Amino acid sequence: MKQANDLRQLLLQIDHKSYPAYKDTRGSYRFPGYILNIDHVQGDPFASPSKVSIAVSGKTAGFPADTYDAPHKRIALPDHILRLFARSLERYSFKARGSGKSGLIGVSRCGQEILERTACQMDPENGDLLIRMEIGFPADGRRIKSGELIKILFDYLPECIPKNLFYKNLDARRVRQVRDLSEDQHYIRQQLGVRKLTAFVADGTILPRESGVSARPMKNAVPFVSPDSLKITLDLPNHGPITGMAIPQGITLIVGGGYHGKSTLLKALELGVYDHIAGDGREYVATDVTAVKIRAEDGRSIKKTDISMFINNLPNDRDTRSFSTEDASGSTSQAANVIEAMEAATRLFLIDEDTCATNFMVRDDLMQRVVHRDQEPITPFIERVRQIYQEQGISSIIVAGSSGSYFHVADTILQMDQYRPVDITALAKREAKAFPLTCEGAPKAAPPGTSRCPRPSPAFRKNDRIKMKTMGKDAFSINKETVDLRYVEQLVDSEQTTALAYLLKYMELHCFDGRTPLTKIIPTLSAQLLEKGLASINEGSYLSSNLAMPRPQEIYACIDRYRGLVL
Numbered sequence: 001m002k003q004a005n006d007l008r009q010l011l012l013q014i015d016h017k018s019y020p021a022y023k024d025t026r027g028s029y030r031f032p033g034y035i036l037n038i039d040h041v042q043g044d045p046f047a048s049p050s051k052v053s054i055a056v057s058g059k060t061a062g063f064p065a066d067t068y069d070a071p072h073k074r075i076a077l078p079d080h081i082l083r084l085f086a087r088s089l090e091r092y093s094f095k096a097r098g099s100g101k102s103g104l105i106g107v108s109r110c111g112q113e114i115l116e117r118t119a120c121q122m123d124p125e126n127g128d129l130l131i132r133m134e135i136g137f138p139a140d141g142r143r144i145k146s147g148e149l150i151k152i153l154f155d156y157l158p159e160c161i162p163k164n165l166f167y168k169n170l171d172a173r174r175v176r177q178v179r180d181l182s183e184d185q186h187y188i189r190q191q192l193g194v195r196k197l198t199a200f201v202a203d204g205t206i207l208p209r210e211s212g213v214s215a216r217p218m219k220n221a222v223p224f225v226s227p228d229s230l231k232i233t234l235d236l237p238n239h240g241p242i243t244g245m246a247i248p249q250g251i252t253l254i255v256g257g258g259y260h261g262k263s264t265l266l267k268a269l270e271l272g273v274y275d276h277i278a279g280d281g282r283e284y285v286a287t288d289v290t291a292v293k294i295r296a297e298d299g300r301s302i303k304k305t306d307i308s309m310f311i312n313n314l315p316n317d318r319d320t321r322s323f324s325t326e327d328a329s330g331s332t333s334q335a336a337n338v339i340e341a342m343e344a345a346t347r348l349f350l351i352d353e354d355t356c357a358t359n360f361m362v363r364d365d366l367m368q369r370v371v372h373r374d375q376e377p378i379t380p381f382i383e384r385v386r387q388i389y390q391e392q393g394i395s396s397i398i399v400a401g402s403s404g405s406y407f408h409v410a411d412t413i414l415q416m417d418q419y420r421p422v423d424i425t426a427l428a429k430r431e432a433k434a435f436p437l438t439c440e441g442a443p444k445a446a447p448p449g450t451s452r453c454p455r456p457s458p459a460f461r462k463n464d465r466i467k468m469k470t471m472g473k474d475a476f477s478i479n480k481e482t483v484d485l486r487y488v489e490q491l492v493d494s495e496q497t498t499a500l501a502y503l504l505k506y507m508e509l510h511c512f513d514g515r516t517p518l519t520k521i522i523p524t525l526s527a528q529l530l531e532k533g534l535a536s537i538n539e540g541s542y543l544s545s546n547l548a549m550p551r552p553q554e555i556y557a558c559i560d561r562y563r564g565l566v567l
Contacts (some may be wrong), residue, residue: 011146039542045100049134058127076182078120096148101136132545180238202244206281217281256416296330330357344556455514495548
């Protein structure tokens with residue numbers, strides 16, 4: 001391995017040469033306390049920045065073993081380190097001058113959720129730390145400015161690395177708090193299964209966010225207070241006793257007037273599949289990790305999905321047991337979303353009336369009288385929700401503001417009143433007796449078929465260059481095919497979307513064989529990711545620094561919205 005001074009001498013030799021001479025810097029260099037790896041050098045100063053990684057041995061990093069001795073801790077601690085490192089780098093980015101992206105120093109920027117990222121990883125055996133980042137190698141036009149890169153590699157980074165990656169230089173109390181919070185959050189999630197709950201929301205939680213474009217907690221917001229009938233106390237390993245609302249398995253209905261917090265509570269539950277950082281206000285909100293937000297999604301693609309549980313007898317005798325369309329309606333898209341979530345092994349549906357197809361959710365008495373069942377191909381969700389829970393074990397949490405029909409089928413009914421829930425189950429059931437629900441007795445439906453076996457697309461060949469581009473967290477393109485993920489509402493970071501692009505490429509090249517069903521492919525791939533991480537799908541000379549782990553449910557959602565899927 002070369003030494004740091006070798007890199008300095010090389011940079012001095014290539015100063016003012018044509019930009020491609022930077023390629024000679026690729027390799028590993030030993031600096032005091034760490035190894036600098038230049039993994040990929042950009043082609044010119046206007047291209048994507050160069051890829052650099054920093055390796056610190058566990059002995060040098062010095063983090064106590066109890067801060068990374070469990071999977072959830074090995075996500076929480078690197079997340080904390082990455083946040084510190086990113087803040088430290090901010091003051092140096094673009095201080096080195098030059099053309100294009102010259103002087104850029106970039107590392108993943110974390111949001112309110114704690115995600116496993118390729119940008120910072122820790123070895124479970126010895127605590128070795130690896131940081132992946134991007135640096136814009138400086139140039140004047142297309143001539144190398146090695147003096148500016150020397151500033152970055154020999155002045156700026158040596159200032160930031162020990163300060164943020166060495167335990168002895170960190171606030172040990174804060175590191176322990178990160179570990180303790182991670183342990184407490186993990187304990188709450190364990191208790192959901194033990195106590196047969198779908199979610200837990202701690203008293204004092206701040207549900208509202210600062211604005212529609214900011215996920216930070218709203219200042220002076222009303223703290224959450226759980227109703228006595230649903231209040232439980234959990235004895236967390238570090239926090240100690242904490243009280244909060246326990247939402248049981250079954251069918252839960254959330255009602256209330258406009259602007260009283262129904263959708264805000266549901267949004268917190270949607271994102272409760274992830275842990276949140278201290279100070280977020282939702283640190284102690286935990287939802288079943290398999291929960292899936294269900295909504296209508298007009299215009300989406302559906303490929304050979306069995307939606308016959310909800311839709312039958314379509315005009316022109318279209319087969320709904322293997323339904324396909326490139327432009328789904330509100331009801332067919334929502335039916336497909338339910339079936340696909342079942343295929344993805346969800347245990348909890350999260351549904352907001354505001355984003356649903358009305359005719360999919362319910363048919364009122366008058367409509368049933370005027371339009372007979374023989375003329376209506378849709379069996380509404382209200383007639384299936386109980387069967388789905390009893391036979392499939394899938395609970396539902398439903399927000400409703402205009403229709404009281406779900407009072408009849410709900411097990412638990414909450415009214416949000418100025419952001420505080422009130423258990424009105426007894427009252428609502430009593431009042432519902434005066435408005436009997438007229439269901440026409442939809443026959444029980446067989447579980448949907450789950451035998452879709454993707455074939456490899458001709459657009460993917462192992463030796464071909466496959467172009468991928470991420471468009472925020474809402475979409476990515478691969479081989480000119482755009483996968484629209486706007487309505488996959490539990491994606492929280494563009495790096496998850498980028499990871500989905502890599503996963504799709506990997507599945508096309510290695511998993512899709514026309515014989516193996518998705519219900520085997522994705523669980524097998526998810527197990528691989530759990531054991532080996534996102535590095536296990538990497539086939540290039542270096543691993544991208546901008547990947548964050550998606551859930552299996554989002555991998556399914558990505559494949560289901562991939563118009564290039566060959567079945």
